[in-house]
Amino acid sequence: MATVITPKKSCSVNPLKMSQPIGSALAFMGIKNCMPLFHGSQGCTSFGLVLFVRHFKEAIPLQTTAMSEVATVLGGLENVEQAVVTIASRQKPSIIGISSTGVTETKGDDVDAYIKLIREKHPELDPISLVYVSTPDFKDAFQDGWAKTVTKLVEQLVEPISAGAPRLPNRVNLLPGAHLTPGDIDEIRDILEAFGLEMLVLPDLSGSLDGHIPDDFTPTTLGGISLEEIASLGRSVHTIAVGEQMRDAAVALESKTGVPYTVFDRLTGLEPNDQFISLCVRISGRPVPTKIRRQRGQLVDAMLDAHFHFGGKKIAIGAEPDLLWALSQWSHELGAETAAAVTTTSSPMLQRIATDEVLIGDLEDLEARAAGCDLLMTHSHGRQAAERLKIPFYRIGIPMFDRLGAAHQTIVGYRGTRNLTFEIANMFIANGHEPTPETWSLPKENENAGTAAVTAH
């Protein structure tokens, strides 16, 4: 329905977008005993690290090949080698996840070739997986980096299996998009467990960046999915991908192992969750548990209670494509209008959004379009715009550096949708305008009477 446009301006003002290497690094952080490594200059890592520390309020493992000006010109083989060897000896990870950056992509470093050379030279690295993803900063965005990394992990680490091989009947795979929080993953796990299903999650931030206190200090990632588990993904009966961005990974997994997949373009809203629960019924062969039935009823009730407050409201959303789609469609189904939509990168979901235009743009664009809206939804960087526009502001997405609990914000499932629905309805209620004797003052005689009356309050 929507036209996807890119503003003609040269200068991006108040970026909404983050770079794809950090999306890639975050994906690596969902793997157990992993050390994510940026092939680039020190600053690339430092900015990403600080961003995640501020978002998750956790120590973040992230290393750098520390490319200097000279190394950049000469090529980074030596730096990659030194970095890998140093990390291997110091942190003893099971896997090092290497993401390229703008610097090394500009030079054109052939990291796959480097890895081959390093492997030959350093047999002591044999037990360590080295996964490389090409993620230049000057292309694509955060969710692309995440998605490419997951696809690469599937391609490189999953054991191939024949289509007819026996599978674990109660195990499913989850491929969560970059917009799912650890809380979201926990919620999906809870639902699957209610059907007696186990799940493997690639990548699993719910075990690594959910803010729990570790049993001991580890320099690499904590929790997350293990390499053995990744290798065994082909033995699950089904793959559930959440977010259109994860389709490639799901396809890659199927073509390698024959595991059928279902892509849910969102799990926020009544209908997609009905489909999700139906899938759980089919996979598990079990009836829908009482708990889930009640959650559905509660959501329907919440939607009815909330629709009074959503009806006719204008919402401005700035988010990566899959999150934008989920928020826009969910709020549309409650009667709100997506009056402004800005995103970071292209996606087949964008044109399906119920609005006139979707901009691949920045927060300056969003701010310009959000004037007069009843709500602004975007990551923490939207705070300045919300203040200037004096409209309520709901923080969602990465980064969320000025509030606690980002990892636990949960908007999937019936329950997550219900909570989000209440939360936003309550923001509308809290920001409702009390009438005053001046609210319905007569318009100037020469104004268009009709319009004035309609927009009276």
Next chain:
Amino acid sequence: MATVITPKKSCSVNPLKMSQPIGSALAFMGIKNCMPLFHGSQGCTSFGLVLFVRHFKEAIPLQTTAMSEVATVLGGLENVEQAVVTIASRQKPSIIGISSTGVTETKGDDVDAYIKLIREKHPELDPISLVYVSTPDFKDAFQDGWAKTVTKLVEQLVEPISAGAPRLPNRVNLLPGAHLTPGDIDEIRDILEAFGLEMLVLPDLSGSLDGHIPDDFTPTTLGGISLEEIASLGRSVHTIAVGEQMRDAAVALESKTGVPYTVFDRLTGLEPNDQFISLCVRISGRPVPTKIRRQRGQLVDAMLDAHFHFGGKKIAIGAEPDLLWALSQWSHELGAETAAAVTTTSSPMLQRIATDEVLIGDLEDLEARAAGCDLLMTHSHGRQAAERLKIPFYRIGIPMFDRLGAAHQTIVGYRGTRNLTFEIANMFIANGHEPTPETWSLPKENENAGTAAVTAH
């Protein structure tokens, strides 16, 4: 630690307290196919009904004996009889829960005697339980009405059982205080289920007032605990009471059936939940599930992240004793100070609260003491005070009529505590004051320099 005082004033201004009959009625609403009935004038019912409708955003079953002025003088036998007969024929409930009011208590109606007479006269009422609780409006408060009703239900409806009788090893009873929401009860159920334990809840609002869409229209309560289940409470292995108010009911149940009990004065906070989980381990004989372990870790992490924001904050709380205790102690453990505490009725918990004084008073008292506080926590009626004082306001307790989702507000368990902790920390963050060039202006020469400097911002 606290001194419990009652203000000397004659006029209550901006009541915090609600009457005990409606506490009693709410308890009856947690029973399946029940019709709560007020023995009083029509208005008593109407006010209670409107209050619950606005709080739960649900149709509420509540009837009245519709005492007229004349009937009040003559005594209410005829009205009770007519009400019970009418309800029995129209709504066909399994149980009618009768609570007295100020009017009928002033006259001194002997409802127990009435019931005896009615039973004799109307054998067709035999299949219907009639439970009467004396709850004059001019004594005690909401949570007292609730607690008395639960005790009465236990005394009247639970089948006695010998101490040595065989019990269901995986079933426990939950006696939730009036301050627990349907969401709280669901959270406790979730935790128990993780240990393979089932629970019966008396009364169970989580099945009746949690805002789900019913399968069909029923004129009585929906969901809730059935009379058969109440009768069988003695067959459970343990009773968990939440809130000191529920001790009497737990004792009554033990003395009738020998089921041992544990009273948790709160389930908000780390330590009480540690004890709760330990109890679950003992009862179930199972180790602590991963999910619960992770939730504990997440709570500890949340407490650490949040303590920066709670440290030194002053909180004003207006709530019934058990809720006041839970909120005060939880926030104290995060470094905040309960600078003002107002409650509705007496309780052994009050003097244990970490503050100088606890007032059995009203919101005028709370408002006077809340000036300069960083947060006000009370039910929706606190909104005027918060506005006048210009301090952040967290709605908690009944009634919550100006927000959605009251039934789902969950503050028990590790997860509930974690969410509450984040929510309040984020309110503190959102209301932090940005420094300006005037923030540290020099004090007037003649002011007490030391004090001024300490309270600089």
Next chain:
Amino acid sequence: MSSVSSKIQDVFNEPGCGKNQGKSEKERKKGCTKQLQPGGAAGGCAFDGAKIALQPITDVAHLVHGPIACEGNSWDNRGSKSSGSNLWRTGFTTDINETDVVFGGEKRLYKSIKEIIEKYDPPAVFVYQTCVPAMIGDDIDAVCKAASKKFGKPVVPVNSPGFVGPKNLGNKLAGEAILDHVIGTEEPEYTTPYDINIIGEYNLSGELWQVKPLLDELGIRILACISGDAKYHDIASSHRARAAMMVCSKSMINIARKMEERFEIPFFEGSFYGIGDTSDALREISRLLIERGAPAELMERTEAVIAREEARAWAAIEPYKKRLTGKKVLLITGGVKSWSVVAALQEAGMELVGTSVKKSTKEDKERIKELMGQDAHMIDDMSPREMYKMLKDAKADIMLSGGRSQFVALKAKMPWLDINQERHHAYMGYVGMVELVKEIDKALYNPVWEQVRKRAPWEEKTWEEVADAAIAEEAAALAANPELAREKRRSTPVCKCKSVLRGTIEDAIVEHALSTAEAVSEKTQAGTGCGSCMGKLEKILETMDHWHPSPSENKSQAQQAA
């Protein structure tokens, strides 16, 4: 309490009440108090009604003398708006305890008044009596008198304890209280030939402010609105108004009539709901003012404003026409005022459907009015499934009603709009009507309906299907078994107040050859409560035409029966 009784009797005799005028002397004595049925009643009490009527006076301290239930369970829950003081939203109560019940609460009441005056210094304190202190004999009139004298400030007793009757009665008793103690006790700073009172308007959601700008433009001053957004002084000096409008709510008819009687303030009954009604009300105000001496040119200006505002309103409604044409609206309300919106809804292209009217014709409006007006209070008593059946039979696209039926509509996943007192939107005057159309459009087109109507995929049937099946099965059973159908029909309650079943009425008609509703009522007691079932009695008589013998037959039948 004797003063309360006499006041109640006074109210029952209110000659200004249309209903009363149609009643016999004997009926009038019974009063209009609906007899409440234990176990089958709903709605507020007289205290509630009194408080609703007076609480919108913004600068007054409203003190409730009683146990915590009366104020604690209900305070600050009304949607009136104030342009000035918010003292009216402060909850004051004596919160009497067991000791007070034993030894009397007058002393606590007196001290409470003292505390309020010391702390809040309001222009007046209104003291509301409730059941328990009434029972123990607290004389609030005496306490108020003493306090007033002592503190030199009006302390007004409002004697309307809950158990004397329903909300409506309380409204009127509240009127009596201000007639006795407030109106005429002060003088306005100045008067103009354009001063009016508006009676029975509570400024819910600030609706008065939707109309006030029009009056302002015309130079008409609201000397007092009783009681929305009023100050004590406004009410006290309201006797100097030149004319009054009583808004269609009947609750304060006694005030309007007695002010006419005592102060010669002519009044008319009008409504600001609906475009035509608003115009009529404006005209009527101007007419009365001109009659009382205002310059005649006021009417010209009034017509100009009306013409302009009507044009504006219709223009504003125009864009919605396309979206709303053919949409069926079900209006369910106990009050009269909602009916005045019908014209606007029809103008926007909507059809109005009722319980039994499937297609709307020109006469629908009258017919629905007649039908619904009489059955209105029954809606509350209908079982939710019956109500659902009604919604379904009406094939409505949207229901407008009060909050009570909200949950049935929502559970039935039917678009619903609150048009009762709890509503959050303001629908008065021209702009209000446009607002209503806009809100209907919003509700109708909210995509949530499509969502929530979807069956959970694992459910074989939705509950609607279950309900439909049950209804169909019942209908089939009745069709197959005339005896059962007859039994069903005969067991339907007709008069809820006196618990009279249809069978009893049919039998009486046959046995005594009755041909008028009055006669049926006389025989069966049906209709002697609130009187709202009189219309039903007539319908029953109609369906039993064949039992209406000619006068001669009548006689012979009577002989046979004897």
Next chain:
Amino acid sequence: MSSVSSKIQDVFNEPGCGKNQGKSEKERKKGCTKQLQPGGAAGGCAFDGAKIALQPITDVAHLVHGPIACEGNSWDNRGSKSSGSNLWRTGFTTDINETDVVFGGEKRLYKSIKEIIEKYDPPAVFVYQTCVPAMIGDDIDAVCKAASKKFGKPVVPVNSPGFVGPKNLGNKLAGEAILDHVIGTEEPEYTTPYDINIIGEYNLSGELWQVKPLLDELGIRILACISGDAKYHDIASSHRARAAMMVCSKSMINIARKMEERFEIPFFEGSFYGIGDTSDALREISRLLIERGAPAELMERTEAVIAREEARAWAAIEPYKKRLTGKKVLLITGGVKSWSVVAALQEAGMELVGTSVKKSTKEDKERIKELMGQDAHMIDDMSPREMYKMLKDAKADIMLSGGRSQFVALKAKMPWLDINQERHHAYMGYVGMVELVKEIDKALYNPVWEQVRKRAPWEEKTWEEVADAAIAEEAAALAANPELAREKRRSTPVCKCKSVLRGTIEDAIVEHALSTAEAVSEKTQAGTGCGSCMGKLEKILETMDHWHPSPSENKSQAQQAA
């Protein structure tokens, strides 16, 4: 890029830098850039440093020329405060794409500058170079020059791409940019004998405003703060100040020195952290101003303010003494400035403990400073378990450090206070020090510690117990096996930059009979990176005293070795 290289060389030769003065010609040539170790590095890049240094200039548009990572991942994340414009918080970036990388990004940069000036009309645009455009040869100096000419507005190139070095270098390159393009380009509206510059202060958490009221009272005007809460015009006309204070952060030493050189503005290095240091700084400011012509009575007034404020501060700290006496504070920081709070903490009764100092004596302050100053940057590299051991060994009650070590402290459930740049509290001047004491008190006495330290009841051991056991086991193993202990000692890295192990150093000392750190450095390369391990080399030499032969022995040993 040649201009960047020469600038870098220039910075390396900075004579104002204390460290440089102690270096040989050869060492200076190597520069002070810490060589970064791939896979073992932490901290920001030169671009980051440049932006940190200049971004606090509030009314300027800061435009980052590069791919999205450089600005998109990091904007609006600094705690500087502005009393005026918030333009500095707006993120501007060219967000170059693949096409730009192939065909060059100069055109996009030029157009971006144009857009910014048209839309935001700032007094100046600062353009930050980053790695990718530097690699593809975008000449930002030329673009800025052209744009400046075209738009008649200063467009300042800040040539500090990330890969040229660490944050510190970027700070200095930023200084060079404003020295070359901004300072001295405008004139102040007026001057006074009391005009000063403050250099290297970023007004984090608004700290400058904790001191400014004191200067205001004394009549001293901050002509320019470089760069906290500065306007472009302030910086541009800062060359007219009479004196300057360089706050202890070394980041902008080049600005202070070159302004002295070019504009004869004397400066001193001082600090507003700590009560004594604040007083010293105030005195020094007054002294310099008087030297430059301000009336001598300024000093009297200064002393009066100091006396009053010190008294106030100590009085404010007094009530905390009882609660804080004997509490052990562990201070971990890479910067120097935190050390200046030591006096205040000690005055409040606290003891300061370091990694290896168990009881604090009068000399502690010096000793810790020495020890920690040198090991500081190592803290980041320590494994969390090592760090935990350190916290434990120090028996500290609270740790003050930067955000990096926060998570270890919190996981170790140790009270912790952020005293680095990310902190939310302001600790400058007298009031700031009181604030710090208050915050320490709050952190120490927060009941949360008691809570979170509790073991989960189902856990047999806490992780602390596990860690303690592991540490103890390790220690026991080492004690039992001298060979293992030796191996462990010898495998400890000493120089991280050059990856030199302690064994290598010990061997070199023995083999070549080395007796000075410089000689060890020469032989082993240790200390030729950032130089921070030179102190460690001296310690190692101390512990190997027995290998220090007398000069004669030295000779014979050398002979033996030969």
